[in-house]
Amino acid sequence: MIDLSSRHALVTGGGSGIGRGICKVLAKGGADVTVVDIDVAGAEHTAGMLAGRGQFRYEQVDVTSIESVTSLLQRVLExxxxxxxxxNNAGIIGSKD
Incomplete structure (x- = not known):
């Protein structure tokens, strides 16, 4: 396993499925992980189950919204x-049109 300590990872779609699995691997490697998902309960659950040396946070974001993504980046930089x-793992189904 590559040592990811002192690295910060941000995973969209991290609240379930493949995204959750990616978060687990990154955490195991020692990374700080920000779990991002439109489903805040799923993101919170993933962040709560991570184990490793890093810090784990979760954020609710709609990746189809520029405003939501911009707000996320501002919060992360805090x-x-x-x-x-x-x-960039979040899946988007259909369009807003």
């Missing part, structure tokens, strides 16, 4: 200098 690992 507790982290940068995002070292970005996993």
């Amino acid at each position: 507790y982290s200098v940068k995002v070292d690992i970005l996993v």
